[in-house]
Amino acid sequence: MSQSPEPMRGLTIAQSQVDGADSIFNQGALNLLEDLCQLFAAEVPELLQARKEYQQKVDDGWLPEFNPETKAIRDGDWQVGAIPADLQDRRVEITGPVERKMIINALNADVKVFMADFEDSLAPSWDKVVQGQINLRDANRRQIDFTADNGKEYKLKDDPAVLIARVRGIHLPEAHVLYEGKPIPGCLLDFALYFHHNYLALIERGSGPYFYIPKLEHHQEAAWWAKVFAYTEQKYCLQPGTIKCTCLIETLPAVFEMDEILHALRSNIVALNCGRWDYIFSYIKTLRNHRERVLPDRSQVTMDKPFLNAYSRLLIKTCHKRGALAMGGMAALIPSKDPEQNKKVLEKVDQDKRLEARNGHDGTWIAHPGLADTAMGVFNQYIGEGESNQLHITRDVDAPISAHELLEPCPGERTEAGMRLNIRVALQYLEAWIQGNGCVPIYGLMEDAATAEISRASIWQWIRHQQSLDSGELVTAALFEQMLHEELNVVRNQVGDERYQQGRFEEAAALLREITTAPTLCDFLTLPGYALLTTGSQSNTTPSA
Structure with a gap:
């Protein structure tokens, strides 16, 4: 891309041959990105160092627990801010990378929300990061289309799903953008570009700039995001709480700080999500030195296992107590062209989603449009006509979920x-x-x-x-x-x-x-x-x- 219109204090942007990059890296977007880097980038290494210190404690034999220093927050009587109308019904969400055809298919699917992903389902090569921002801008302006090599045309329907952008985690750098000679956090690039180019079109449509925040481990990281959001709202003269986010609870440390994460982001947060696959990985990673907690084959670590079911139920209870939605996890299965095999796939999806809906989740994730009808059918049955979610399920009758339950070993074979x-x-x-x-x-x-x-x-x-x-x-x-x-x-x-x-x-x-x-x-x-x-x-x- 060409040089930016005027000098940027310490900001260095990669050259790129990506068509349309100049329009994405315009002066307004660069101003926001530079401000965010100047004010907040230096805190990220400190947050990552805190993760290392926590991990060292666990490696040395300590087991995670609920933090006694933040007990007042967990015991307090408070609620998160209001949930916008178009985020109150999220019974089925589809996820996928920010590729043009996939965006159109996902927004056209029989779902309530499309989570457009700059994180786990996108390999962040520079061209895909830039093109992804172009694609989402076009989608939010209702100007997106795509023609495949075979001539097939893809166009957006009149009433597409609500779009939420998932940015990268704070641990991932962006090698192509430097601030004062150092790669910036990839999440700041993703957030700044998406917000700047889409907030106005979204607000004018009665929606808003919505984000998924991944890989949080501690409430201090949520507080960092709260500062990023508050600064951006102030800079663009928006009401506090205009930016809305959903945080994934996909690390073992974070499950012990869900109240604290909701509290830190209470002006902006609307939901927590059970990122089950990352959570299983985090269970392994966090407890890596604890021999008694080695997991069996991946196929045996299912959501009905005690430590995962406790995680799901605690997330629901915590969210609904605070007025936030509790999103379920991903069905990673994809449909089969073989009718008999496909029947088995849909039966597994149905069983998985029934467990989530019965526990009280307000919605769930799928990875393929072919699973939408099955997942929607289950949640329609549990949520019912005329309702948007299951916020009324408080799980107050449940016994308190202990650290012991969340850490319980999972039996099974290694084959x-x-x-x-x-x-x-x-x-x-x-x-x-x-x-x-x-x-x-x-x-x-x-x-x-x-x-x-x-x-x-x-x-x-x-x-x-x-x-x-x-x-x-x-x-x-x-x-x-x-x-x-x-x-x-x-x-x-x-x-x-x-x-x-x-x-x-x-x-x-x-x-x-x-x-x-x-x-x-x-x-x-x-x-x-x-x-x-x-x-x-x-x-x-x-x-x-």
Whole structure:
């Protein structure tokens, strides 16, 4: 892109050949981005350091618990701000990356909300980040269309779903935008660009700038977001609370601070969400040194297990006490073209959604439009006609949910088939991610970063604690490397030589080997993956002035 119209204090933007980039990086957007970086970027390393200190305590033997220092907040009588009319009914939400055709299909689906994702289902290459902002701007202006290579045209229907943008977590940098010589937090770029280009069109339509906030671990991080929101509202002369957010409770530390997170964001927050797949990964990561809490095969860690069911029920009880919605988790299954197999898929989705609706969730997530009717049917049955949600379900009769329940070990087997499946899933997902694709159908599931994280972290955990498979074989680094070599060949046969040669499977295998056999569990596979995704692009930057 060309240089910005006037000097920006310390802000450096990558050159880019993305069509339309100049309109996205206009003066107003750059002014907001620079202000946010100047005021808030320096706090992010401090928040990440606090995560490390917390993790060190757990590594040393301490177990997470409800914080006695914030008991007054948990015991207090307070409510979050009002929920806008178009966010009161969220019984089915579809998620997906910010690619043009997917946006149109998702907004046209039989759902209430589309969560447009700059995070786990998007590999944040520079062109996709910029093009994603262009796509969402066009969608909010009702000016989005798409023509496929085969000539098929995609257009937005007259009454599309409500759009919520999910920004990246605070841990992910944006290598193509520097402030005072350092990469900025990717979440600030995502937030600033989306807000600036869409807030006015959304407000004029009776909606608003709505966001999903991922990967929170502590209420201090929620307080940081509250400051970002408050500053932005003031800068644009908007009423406090105009920006609305939903926070994912997808880390083990955050489940102990849900009241505190809601309180910190009480002017802006409308809901919490059970990000179940990341939560399972966080359970492994946080309790990585606790041998008695090693998880079994991923397929056995289901929402009916005590520690996950307690997590779901506590989120509902906490949200509804404070006047916030309680969103359920993702159905990662995708429809099958085989009628008999598809029947089984829909039965599993129905069973999963019934558990959520029966617990009292106000809505749920799906990854494919083909699941919308099934999920909608379940929540229509539980919410009923004339109602928008299940805020009336307080779960006050439940016994208090203890830290013991939230940390309860999950029984089950570790199998050779499960380990090999983990390797193939992580390998194929990593290869797709470093190629720029963050949302990948693999073996009947829509895999994103969260499910790949579980796959590789489980094996790391089994190696770390010298677990045995059901065959009696000890899981070691050597066994993993042997299986990785074998499963790489399986994948090669499955995708074919041409696809294999054109892909980056060897690089993905090397990265998987590195993070799975490392002495310390890597925080997020997307961090070393991002280095491969952006190889050669860091040097292609120019000062904006």
